[in-house]
Amino acid sequence: MAAHTPNPYPEISFEARMNSAEFRVHSDAHITLDDTHCRDCTVRGCITACPADLFVPTSDGGIVFNYEQCFECGTCYLVCNEEGAITWTYPEGGHGVVFHNS
Amino acid sequence: MTTADVIVVGAGPAGSAAALTAARAGKRVVLVERGPFPGSKNMYGGVIYGRVLDDLVPEWYREAPIQRWVTRRQTMIMTGTQALTVDYRTEAWGEEPYNGATAYRPDFDSWLADKAVDAGAELVCSTTVTGLLSEGGQVVGVRTDRPDGELTAPVVIAADGVNSFLAKEAGLYGEVDAANYTLGVKETIALPREVIDERFGVRGDHGVDIEIIGCTGDVPGGGFVYTNRDTIAVGLVLSLPSLAKGDVRPEKILADLKAHPAVAPLVEGGEVKEYSAHVIPEAGYDMMPEIVGNGILVTGDAAAMCLAAGIWLEGVNFAIGSGAAAGRAAAKAVDQGDASATGLSGYRSRLESSFVMQDHRRLREAPHLVMGDLAQKYLPAVACGVVEQVFQVDNPNPKPRLRKIVRSEMRRNGLRIRDAARDGWRALRTFG
Ligand SMILES: Cc1cc2nc3c(=O)[nH]c(=O)nc-3n(C[C@H](O)[C@H](O)[C@H](O)COP(=O)(O)OP(=O)(O)OC[C@H]3O[C@@H](n4cnc5c(N)ncnc54)[C@H](O)[C@@H]3O)c2cc1C
Ligand code: SF4
Ligand code: SF4
Numbered sequence: 001m002a003a004h005t006p007n008p009y010p011e012i013s014f015e016a017r018m019n020s021a022e023f024r025v026h027s028d029a030h031i032t033l034d035d036t037h038c039r040d041c042t043v044r045g046c047i048t049a050c051p052a053d054l055f056v057p058t059s060d061g062g063i064v065f066n067y068e069q070c071f072e073c074g075t076c077y078l079v080c081n082e083e084g085a086i087t088w089t090y091p092e093g094g095h096g097v098v099f100h101n102s
Numbered sequence: 103m104t105t106a107d108v109i110v111v112g113a114g115p116a117g118s119a120a121a122l123t124a125a126r127a128g129k130r131v132v133l134v135e136r137g138p139f140p141g142s143k144n145m146y147g148g149v150i151y152g153r154v155l156d157d158l159v160p161e162w163y164r165e166a167p168i169q170r171w172v173t174r175r176q177t178m179i180m181t182g183t184q185a186l187t188v189d190y191r192t193e194a195w196g197e198e199p200y201n202g203a204t205a206y207r208p209d210f211d212s213w214l215a216d217k218a219v220d221a222g223a224e225l226v227c228s229t230t231v232t233g234l235l236s237e238g239g240q241v242v243g244v245r246t247d248r249p250d251g252e253l254t255a256p257v258v259i260a261a262d263g264v265n266s267f268l269a270k271e272a273g274l275y276g277e278v279d280a281a282n283y284t285l286g287v288k289e290t291i292a293l294p295r296e297v298i299d300e301r302f303g304v305r306g307d308h309g310v311d312i313e314i315i316g317c318t319g320d321v322p323g324g325g326f327v328y329t330n331r332d333t334i335a336v337g338l339v340l341s342l343p344s345l346a347k348g349d350v351r352p353e354k355i356l357a358d359l360k361a362h363p364a365v366a367p368l369v370e371g372g373e374v375k376e377y378s379a380h381v382i383p384e385a386g387y388d389m390m391p392e393i394v395g396n397g398i399l400v401t402g403d404a405a406a407m408c409l410a411a412g413i414w415l416e417g418v419n420f421a422i423g424s425g426a427a428a429g430r431a432a433a434k435a436v437d438q439g440d441a442s443a444t445g446l447s448g449y450r451s452r453l454e455s456s457f458v459m460q461d462h463r464r465l466r467e468a469p470h471l472v473m474g475d476l477a478q479k480y481l482p483a484v485a486c487g488v489v490e491q492v493f494q495v496d497n498p499n500p501k502p503r504l505r506k507i508v509r510s511e512m513r514r515n516g517l518r519i520r521d522a523a524r525d526g527w528r529a530l531r532t533f534g
Contacts, residue, residue, distance in 0.1 A: 045346025051379035094228030102145035
């Protein structure tokens with residue numbers, strides 16, 4: 001869409017949008033990242049594709065990842081181009097995202 | 103001693119339909135769901151086509167937790183500043199036997215799972231299946247994250263949705279290619295019921311379903327706006343590889359869609375009630391795994407039985423249709439004491455003779471066409487450009503001929519007649 005379209009309505013902040021969904025966070029991370037692989041990664045698709053914006057590049061070429069507000073969608077492991085970078089499972093039963101109006 | 107005759111993993115529409123038919127056939131069924139309640143992990147655009155329920159839950163439309171009956175359907179073709187809308191409405195869809203309805207998945211999935219429980223299935227929530235139990239190449243149960251959480255049964259039905267780790271573990275999937283998937287993101291936006299009625303031109307429990315092409319910028323995909331009782335759903339479907347390649351994040355494309363002159367007046371003043379995301383098996387038939395293994399059947403999104411093709415965004419109906427067939431085939435295999443792939447092969451033949459495989463086979467090219475350049479890049483620009491010129495009155499210049507307008511718009515947008523003809527012919531063969 002054309003970037004010149006002015007937005008006549010205030011957009012909500014990303015944080016507020018994320019806070020609209022419920023997350024029953026488990027103390028164990030269901031997804032883990034070994035970012036030593038990320039340094040060789042040319043694609044770095046996780047950064048733009050994760051709908052929850054949980055992959056944040058660091059200044060030294062690594063990636064910081066946070067699992068708490070994860071939608072469990074699978075996008076990150078599907079777009080990741082480095083074998084072994086992402087270890088992906090579903091959270092323990094009863095935990096993780098809970099939708100109510102979707 | 104086995105735990106059950108049939109273990110169904112995932113209480114989405116596919117799993118609940120499978121559990122329902124297997125339990126009705128007198129089998130001991132355990133339905134395992136990782137969420138705290140069925141539907142708690144599930145999101146979608148918002149419209150359920152319920153005809154498929156007619157023989158599972160007679161008169162489902164009297165009791166299903168629906169929001170509105172879709173009596174108005176629009177397809178919007180847009181560029182950044184223009185929109186060309188095909189608008190169809192019929193009162194018939196708001197009466198028996200009904201057509202499509204908007205519903206929240208946490209409500210709908212819970213309701214359908216309850217039907218399976220009424221039929222005798224045992225529903226176990228808050229339990230994640232972590233793997234398969236196998237013996238000599240035959241699946242004989244599942245492992246769960248509960249202490250002592252092994253469950254055994256001659257048949258396991260994988261209804262675990264788009265990422266189906268069970269189908270992958272069973273070796274039923276070939277290579278997994280991100281190009282076969284799209285990401286769905288959506289905002290549920292709260293607005294007073296009367297405001298929705300007024301803006302969308304509907305009354306009572308009637309609602310609107312809008313599918314949008316050309317609203318996703320450089321990322322191939324599409325969009326939608328659906329009305330619920332006192333919320334509207336605004337969302338996008340986005341190609342995974344392009345999203346990964348590009349430098350635009352999903353919520354930015356969504357913000358642009360909400361700001362588009364054709365959409366902004368619909369969402370104005372609304373408050374985001376829930377933001378959600380989920381992956382869709384976009385490529386349908388061409389990405390389907392083996393759906394029958396020794397002791398295992400794969401159904402619904404786990405088997406890529408979702409139709410995502412522009413004017414269609416359907417999966418719940420295919421999930422219910424395939425799930426019901428899986429439950430019946432599983433029950434028959436248990437009765438005959440043969441849960442090998444041969445004993446379970448009735449599943450495939452049931453699907454082949456139903457809308458599930460017939461639609462998917464016939465429309466196998468549709469997802470590729472819809473995600474291709476003609477539909478994504480050229481069609482919106484050329485169609486909107488032509489209509490703008492036709493509707494524009496340029497006196498004192500005389501009116502140009504339509505043929506000339508079409509040619510000049512195609513040229514202006516770099517669409518060659520040869521390419522348009524080729525893709526148009528493919529489209530006619532697929533949709534015609
Ligand atoms: C953005 C978007 C828009 C869509 N729009 C529409 C639409 O308007 N209409 C339509 O008909 N379809 C639509 N679809 C498609 C539809 O949502 C799916 O096709 C449908 O949900 C598939 O049903 P299912 O039962 O196969 O899988 P799901 O609904 O995904 O259910 C799978 C279930 O399995 C559970 N599960 C997964 N793994 C495990 C495990 N290891 N252990 C225990 N439980 C597990 C999950 O929690 C979930 O409840 C849309 C999809 C998306 C993403
Ligand atoms: S599963 Fe989805 S929401 Fe969770 S980290 Fe991966 S991309 Fe982000
Ligand atoms: S795509 Fe994978 S390897 Fe590349 S930066 Fe992201 S997580 Fe790391």
